[in-house]
Every structure is written in structure tokens, then in C-alpha cells.
Amino acid sequence: MTTFSDRARQDTTALRDRILELPFNRELAAGRLSRQRFQFYMIQDALYLEQYSRALAIASAKAPDTRAMEQFARSAQGALIVERALHEGFFEKFGIAPVEAAQFAPSPTCYGYTNFLLTVAHQASYEELVAAVLPCFWIYWDVGNHIAADTVPDNPYRAWIDTYSDPSFGQSVNAVIAIANEAAERSTEARRVAMLNAFKRSAQYEWMFWDSAYREEKWPVSA
Numbered sequence: 657m658t659t660f661s662d663r664a665r666q667d668t669t670a671l672r673d674r675i676l677e678l679p680f681n682r683e684l685a686a687g688r689l690s691r692q693r694f695q696f697y698m699i700q701d702a703l704y705l706e707q708y709s710r711a712l713a714i715a716s717a718k719a720p721d722t723r724a725m726e727q728f729a730r731s732a733q734g735a736l737i738v739e740r741a742l743h744e745g746f747f748e749k750f751g752i753a754p755v756e757a758a759q760f761a762p763s764p765t766c767y768g769y770t771n772f773l774l775t776v777a778h779q780a781s782y783e784e785l786v787a788a789v790l791p792c793f794w795i796y797w798d799v800g801n802h803i804a805a806d807t808v809p810d811n812p813y814r815a816w817i818d819t820y821s822d823p824s825f826g827q828s829v830n831a832v833i834a835i836a837n838e839a840a841e842r843s844t845e846a847r848r849v850a851m852l853n854a855f856k857r858s859a860q861y862e863w864m865f866w867d868s869a870y871r872e873e874k875w876p877v878s879a
């Protein structure tokens with residue numbers, strides 16, 4: 657039987673390869689990504705995580721069973737606690753006060769991605785929401801492992817690489833994949849197609865998020 661995650665993987669093979677090949681990720685692996693670019697990414701990611709955590713909390717509230725509720729509630733907390741600790745470590749290293757991150761405005765891509773997730777969370781089905789939050793886990797696990805396999809000693813971004821290639825993170829990735837597969841199985845084909853579309857849109861935004869950090873994306877006009 658073809659599961660939702662099999663279909664999702666097949667439909668995004670080319671895009672996922674393109675994510676691994678992005679200059680941001682290649683340079684991160686080699687330890688030669690500029691601090692400026694990484695710092696831009698960290699600030700945007702802090703803004704992203706706050707909204708992503710809300711989307712996960714809504715997934716928890718909508719989940720049909722306590723196991724999925726717990727998984728999403730834990731991940732919603734993880735997005736705020738674990739990832740914030742990672743960020744604060746880097747902010748300290750780069751000499752940015754953590755409160756300063758909140759003073760930055762989200763980039764167009766960050767804004768687009770978080771608004772997409774929150775729109776799905778509030779307006780679409782639970783199944784589509786699960787599909788929309790999955791690339792965040794799955795693609796980071798792919799990227800984390802890919803980078804961990806060919807990084808250099810003393811990489812200044814080691815803590816980032818370790819977080820996303822840690823087996824405990826792999827366990828939560830597998831748990832969310834299993835939840836998405838169960839949700840798809842219980843659903844209709846029309847809804848599974850909607851799930852695939854939500855998954856693909858988030859995967860595109862994941863590519864865009866790294867690309868926008870590399871370009872240090874600004875709003876093209878100010879108000």
C-alpha cells in the first residue's frame with residue numbers, strides 16, 4: 657500500500673534535492689556560511705517558530721486521539737523551548753540580545769510561510785494541517801543528516817547540525833510521519849490530494865526560507 661508519506665516523498669524528490677544543494681546549506685555544511693547570513697536566518701527563524709508553534713498547538717487541539725494531541729503539544733513546546741535555546745546560544749555567540757529578535761519584522765518569505773500555516777490551521781481540515789506542518793520536521797531531518805554526513809570539524813554551526821541530526825529528533829519526525837499517514841488513511845482521496853498540496857506548498861516555503869536568508873531578503877518597498 658502506498659502511504660501518504662510515500663506519495664509526498666515521491667512528489668517532492670526534485671525539490672528536496674534542490675534544498676540540499678542550496679548555497680545556504682552547502683556553505684553551512686562547509687562552515688563557511690557568512691555570519692551575517694546565518695544571523696539573518698536565526699532572527700527570521702525565531703519569528704517563524706513563534707507562529708509555527710501556534711500552528712502545532714492548533715493541530716494538538718484538533719487531533720482525534722490523545723497520542724497525536726500529545727505529540728503536537730510536545731512539538732509546540734519544543735518549537736518554543738528547544739529551538740529558542742539553540743537560537744539564544746547563537747545570539748550570544750554573535751552578540752545579539754535575544755529580545756532584539758522580536759524587534760525585527762518578518763521577511764516577505766517568513767511572513768508568507770507563517771501566514772500560510774496559520775491559514776491552514778484556522779480554515780482547513782486537521783488532515784491538511786498535519787500535512788502542512790510535516791515538511792518542517794521531515795526536511796530538517798533530511799538536511800540535518802545530509803549536512804552532518806559531510807561537515808567539517810570545528811564547524812561554527814555545529815549546534816544547529818547536531819540538533820537536526822540527533823536521533824531523538826528523528827523519533828519525533830517518524831511520529832509525525834506516522835500521524836500524517838494515519839490521518840490520510842482515515843480520510844477521502846479528495847482530502848488526501850488536498851493534503852499533498854498543503855505538503856508541497858510548505859516544502860516550497862522551506863526552500864524559499866533558506867534562499868531568502870541567503871539573499872537577506874528585504875521588503876521591496878517600505879511604508
Ligand SMILES: Cc1ncc(C[n+]2csc(CCO)c2C)c(N)n1
Nearest residue numbers: 701704731734735739792793796865
Ligand atoms: C523555517 C524552519 N522550518 C523548520 C524548522 C525546524 N523545526 C522548527 S520547530 C520544529 C519541531 C519542534 O521542535 C522543527 C523540526 C525550523 N527551525 N525553521
